[in-house]
Amino acid sequence: xxxxxxxxxxxxxxxxxxxxxxxxxxxxxxxxxxxxxxxxxxxxxxxxxxxxxxxxxxxxxxxxxxxxxxxxxxxxxxxxxxxxxxx
Numbered sequence: 001x002x003x004x005x006x007x008x009x010x011x012x013x014x015x016x017x018x019x020x021x022x023x024x025x026x027x028x029x030x031x032x033x034x035x036x037x038x039x040x041x042x043x044x045x046x047x048x049x050x051x052x053x054x055x056x057x058x059x060x061x062x063x064x065x066x067x068x069x070x071x072x073x074x075x076x077x078x079x080x081x082x083x084x085x086x087x
Contacts, residue, residue, distance in 0.1 A: 004017035004045070009034075013026055023078060024078070030065055030066065049078070050079060057075075
């Protein structure tokens, strides 16, 4: 199942590619960090991105230049999107 996401910088949000539903707001998050995480997510179709050892978690911890609070917003939004009602 494709779980692609899109970044709309003009609207300051990351959205589901199919429905357009907002996953999280990007206000205050560096644009380069958002671009990078969207690329990582889409390249992996969300698989092996979240959780300990996930490629997205590694990116957020080491390369994104985001704060802990920003990381939490990103992770929570993506967990809700990926897990849906299970979250």
